[in-house]
Amino acid sequence: MTDSDPLSYLDDAGRERVERMFRGCEEIIGVEHIASVVGSGVSHAGDDIIRGYIGLEPSGKAHLGWVVIADTIRNLLDEGVNVLIWLADWHAWVNDKFDRDMEKISLAGDYMTEVFRALLDFPEEGDGAGQLRFMRASELMSSGIYWERVLRCSKNMSLNRVRRTFSIMGRDEDSSDHDLSAFFYPAMQAADIFELNIDVAFGGMDQRKAHMYMREVADKNHWTKATCVHTPMLSGLKGRGGGRMDSFDHKMSKSDPNNAILLHDNPKKISKKFRKAFLEVGNDDSPVFEIARHIVLPKFGELKVEPNPEYGSPSTWNDIDTFVAAVGKGEIHPFDAKMAVAYGLSEVLAPISTHFEEKSDLLEQMNKMTGSQ
Numbered sequence: 001m002t003d004s005d006p007l008s009y010l011d012d013a014g015r016e017r018v019e020r021m022f023r024g025c026e027e028i029i030g031v032e033h034i035a036s037v038v039g040s041g042v043s044h045a046g047d048d049i050i051r052g053y054i055g056l057e058p059s060g061k062a063h064l065g066w067v068v069i070a071d072t073i074r075n076l077l078d079e080g081v082n083v084l085i086w087l088a089d090w091h092a093w094v095n096d097k098f099d100r101d102m103e104k105i106s107l108a109g110d111y112m113t114e115v116f117r118a119l120l121d122f123p124e125e126g127d128g129a130g131q132l133r134f135m136r137a138s139e140l141m142s143s144g145i146y147w148e149r150v151l152r153c154s155k156n157m158s159l160n161r162v163r164r165t166f167s168i169m170g171r172d173e174d175s176s177d178h179d180l181s182a183f184f185y186p187a188m189q190a191a192d193i194f195e196l197n198i199d200v201a202f203g204g205m206d207q208r209k210a211h212m213y214m215r216e217v218a219d220k221n222h223w224t225k226a227t228c229v230h231t232p233m234l235s236g237l238k239g240r241g242g243g244r245m246d247s248f249d250h251k252m253s254k255s256d257p258n259n260a261i262l263l264h265d266n267p268k269k270i271s272k273k274f275r276k277a278f279l280e281v282g283n284d285d286s287p288v289f290e291i292a293r294h295i296v297l298p299k300f301g302e303l304k305v306e307p308n309p310e311y312g313s314p315s316t317w318n319d320i321d322t323f324v325a326a327v328g329k330g331e332i333h334p335f336d337a338k339m340a341v342a343y344g345l346s347e348v349l350a351p352i353s354t355h356f357e358e359k360s361d362l363l364e365q366m367n368k369m370t371g372s373q
Contacts, residue, residue: 006032014038021079024071026205027230034227037199044224045197049129052076052083052200055192057092058108060370062115062263063254065204067295068231070119072202080129085116086192087136094181104369109136111366115263118355140195149195153187153217162186165209190214193226202229232294235287236260239278257372267346274342279334284324288341293320296344303344307336
C-alpha cells in the first residue's frame with residue numbers, strides 16, 4: 001500500500017469492490033482501513049464481516065436527504081457489508097428533540113425504521129454479511145463499559161475542541177454553554193463507533209466534524225479508526241443563497257417543509273414545490289439539478305421532458321451535464337426541466353406511499369407529533 005494509492009495492494013476484484021461500496025459519495029477518509037479489511041478478510045471485530053454504521057436521531061418526518069443515505073446503504077449491502085442504522089434516541093434527547101419526550105422519540109425511531117425498510121425495498125435483516133440491522137442507542141447505553149468509553153473519548157479534549165463539532169447537532173459553537181449534556185454528544189457518537197466495532201462510518205457531509213473527532217480520539221488512544229464516508233448534502237429548494245458552505249445552512253431540512261421535499265409529499269405537492277424551486281438560466285447551482293443528479297438519474301437512468309406541444313417536443317436525457325447545458329442554452333425551458341425532475345422524483349417516492357398505506361396509524365401519530373400532514 002502506498003500513500004498515493006491506498007488501494008494499491010488489492011487485486012482488481014478488491015479494488016472494484018471498494019469503488020462500488022462508495023459509489024456516489026462525496027468524500028472518503030481513511031480508506032486504507034477498509035482496503036486492509038477487504039484484502040485480509042479480517043474486520044475490526046476480528047471476523048470476516050465488514051460492519052457499516054450510520055447514526056440518526058429519531059427527530060421527525062423523513063425528507064429527501066434520506067434517499068441519498070439509502071443509496072449508500074444499498075451499495076454497501078450489495079457488497080456484503082452488514083449495515084447498522086443506529087437509532088440515536090438518547091442523542092436526540094440531548095439535542096432537545098420532541099422536548100426530550102422519550103416515548104415520542106421512540107415512536108419516531110419506529111417510523112424511521114419503516115421508512116428505511118421501504119426505501120431499501122425490504123432487504124434481509126440480521127447480523128450477517130449483506131444484511132441490515134436496526135438498533136437503538138438505549139440498548140447499548142445500559143452498559144458501564146459504554147460509559148467508560150465515553151469518558152475515554154472525552155479525556156484530553158478541550159471544551160473549544162468539542163464546540164467545533166456542534167454543527168453535527170445543528171447548533172452554533174456558542175449556543176450550548178448552558179447545557180453540559182451537549183458537550184458529551186461528540187464523545188457519545190465516537191463511543192458508538194468504537195463499541196460497535198464499526199469498519200465504515202458514514203453520513204452526510206454535516207457529520208464530518210464528528211467523524212474527525214472520532215479519528216482524533218482513536219489516535220490519542222491507539223484504537224482502530226473506521227473509514228469515514230460522507231454523502232452529498234442536498235440544498236433546500238430555495239438554493240444555497242450565498243451562505244457559508246461549512247455551516248450547511250443551505251441544506252434541505254424537515255424544519256422548513258416549504259424548502260424541502262418530504263418523503264410523504266404526493267405528486268401534486270411535489271410539483272407545487274418544484275415550481276418555486278430555485279433554477280436560474282446560466283447558473284448550474286440549482287437544487288433541481290442536484291436532485292436529478294443524486295436521485296432521479298441514478299434510479300431510472302433518464303429524465304423525460306414533456307413540454308406543452310405548443311412550445312416543444314418531448315425529449316429524454318440520460319446525462320446530467322447535457323441536461324443542465326440544454327437548460328442553459330434555452331433548449332429546455334426551466335419550467336419543463338423542473339417538471340421533468342418532479343415527475344421522476346414522484347416515481348422514486350411512490351413505494352413510500354404504498355408502504356405507509358399499511359402503516360397509516362404510525363404515520364398519523366408522526367403527523368400529530370410534528371404538527372404536519
